[in-house]
Amino acid sequence: xxxAARQRGTGAHAGARGRRGLGSYLLFGAVFVVLLGVVVFxxxxxxxAKAGTSGTAASQPSGSxxxxxxxxxxxxxxxxxxxAPSTANAPTRRATASPTPPSVPQHGTGTFxxxxxxxxxxxxxxxxxxxxxxxxxxxxxxxxxxxxxxxILADPRGWTDDGHDGFQLVSSGPVDFVIKIATPxxxxxxxxxxxxxxxxxxxxxxxxxxVVNLKRWLLGSPQFDGxxxxxxxxxxxxxxGHRIGHGHETCPGPxxxxxxxxxxxxxxxxxxxxxxxxxxxxxxxxxxxxx
Numbered sequence: 004x005x006x007a008a009r010q011r012g013t014g015a016h017a018g019a020r021g022r023r024g025l026g027s028y029l030l031f032g033a034v035f036v037v038l039l040g041v042v043v044f045x046x047x048x049x050x051x052a053k054a055g056t057s058g059t060a061a062s063q064p065s066g067s068x069x070x071x072x073x074x075x076x077x078x079x080x081x082x083x084x085x086x087a088p089s090t091a092n093a094p095t096r097r098a099t100a101s102p103t104p105p106s107v108p109q110h111g112t113g114t115f116x117x118x119x120x121x122x123x124x125x126x127x128x129x130x131x132x133x134x135x136x137x138x139x140x141x142x143x144x145x146x147x148x149x150x151x152x153x154x155i156l157a158d159p160r161g162w163t164d165d166g167h168d169g170f171q172l173v174s175s176g177p178v179d180f181v182i183k184i185a186t187p188x189x190x191x192x193x194x195x196x197x198x199x200x201x202x203x204x205x206x207x208x209x210x211x212x213x214v215v216n217l218k219r220w221l222l223g224s225p226q227f228d229g230x231x232x233x234x235x236x237x238x239x240x241x242x243x244g245h246r247i248g249h250g251h252e253t254c255p256g257p258x259x260x261x262x263x264x265x266x267x268x269x270x271x272x273x274x275x276x277x278x279x280x281x282x283x284x285x286x287x288x289x290x291x292x293x294x
Contacts, residue, residue, distance in 0.1 A: 104221075104222055105221045105222070107186075107187070107217055107218045107221050107222065108140055108141065108142065108186055108217070109186060109187055109188055109203075110140070110186050110187070110188035110189065111138040111139050111140030111141050111185070111186040111188075111189060112138065112139035112140045113138070113139075113189055113192075114138070114139050115136035115137060115138050115139070115183060115185075116136065116137060116139065116145050117134050117135070117136050117145065117174060117175075118134065118135040118136070118137065118145035118146045118148065118149035118174060119145075119146055119174050120135070120145075120146045120149040120150055120153070120172060120174055121171075121172055121173050121174050122150075122153045122157075122171065122172040123171070124169050124170070124171035125153075125156060125157035125163050125169055125170055125171070126157075126162070126163030126168055126169025126170060127163070127166060127167065127169055128166065128167035128168055128169055129167060129168055129169065130169040130170065130171055131168070131169070131170050131171070131179040131180065131246070131247075132170075132171050132173050132176070132177065132178045132179050133170060133171070133172060133173070133178055133179060133180050133181065133182060134149075134172070134173055134174060134175075134178050134181055134182070135148055135149035135152055135172070135181075135182050135183075135184070136181055136182070136183045136184070137183075137184045138183070138184065138185045138186055138189055138217070140186065141184060141185075141186055141217050143184065143217075143220075143221075148184055148220075149172055150172075151232075151235065152172070152182060152235075152239055153170075153172040155235065155236045155239045155240065156170040156172075156239065156243065157170070158236070158279070159281075160279035160280065160281050160282070160283065161240060161279065161280060161281070162240065162243060162244065162247060162280055164280070164281045164285055165280075165287075168247050170243075178211075179211070179246075180211045180212065180213060180243075180246055181211060181212050181213070182212075182213045182215060182239070182242075183212055183213065183214050183215065184215045184217055184220055185214055185215070185216065185217060186217050187201075187203035187204070187216055187217065187218050188203065190203070190206070190207070190214050190215075190216045190217070191203055193207070193209060193212070193214050194207035194209060194214055196209075197209040197210070201214075201216065203216075203218070204216065204218065204219075204268075205219065205268060206219060206238055206241075206242055207242075208242045208245045208246065213239075213242040213243065213246065215238055215239075215242070219234070219238060219268075220235060220238065223235075224267070224268045226267055226268055226269075226270060226271060226276065227267060227268075227276045227278075228275075228276050229276055229278070233278045234278065236278040236279065237263060237267065237276075237277075237278040240263045240278065240279060240280055241263055241264060241266075244263060244264050244280065249264050250264065250292055250293065251264055251265065251266060251292070251293040252264040252265050252289060252290035252291060252292055252293060253265055253272065253290050253291050253292075253293050254271065254272040254273055254274035254290055255274070255289065255290040255291065256273070256274075257273035257274070258273065258274075258275065259274055259275065260274060260275050260277040260282070260288050261274035261275060261276060261277045261288075261290070262277070262280075262288050262289055262290040263277060263278065263279060263280045263288065264280075264290075265290055274290075
């Protein structure tokens, strides 16, 4: 082989080596760029999606990720779709406050409407017919009050347990007595006409009329430890007790039940508040008579 041929061969072989060497450099450069891209992706803020944020944040392109704050909060982020709790409309915790007492009008119209309500007679012996009237402007239903009073007078703990007194609610015809629920001012007017001073606070029994002070009907009494419905029973039983001949009594002894004929609004004198003439066993709850 001539020198020229050897040179061409040698030159061709060297060029191949040069091209292979250049290809190796290019391949190495490409690998380096890829590795650099992985490293850059791992340290970019978008890579923080791996730290436990929601899937929605992780699916966003890294360029849209928000850089962390200079002073990141330690509170966990809410899950996707969840609403962070707000205290704006949170209910306010209050102490166990008593319900707001109902408003009591001081005076009404001065006229009364008779309840359109009636019932069968309760009890035996002398059946007394009565009707219920409510003053206009008092804000209570005459029919509702009449049915409540009828339930009181028909209760087995009431006066019918004596075996010789009974009562019947009527809405018309002759009556033996009338129960009127009146505002404080009207109570004072009716009771005052008979020489009784109620001072806008208490009830009275005048002639054939039982006058129930609206204030006591709605609010009860601070001396009575029980629901207002029980105090209403005390009002009716006490005043109707006068109608059938019972006088006032007082406390029979500390810790005992107060007689229904005791004026419990003036103080219990060691007795326990009580709204009924008879106990659950049918025994009359009696105290010493008041002169």
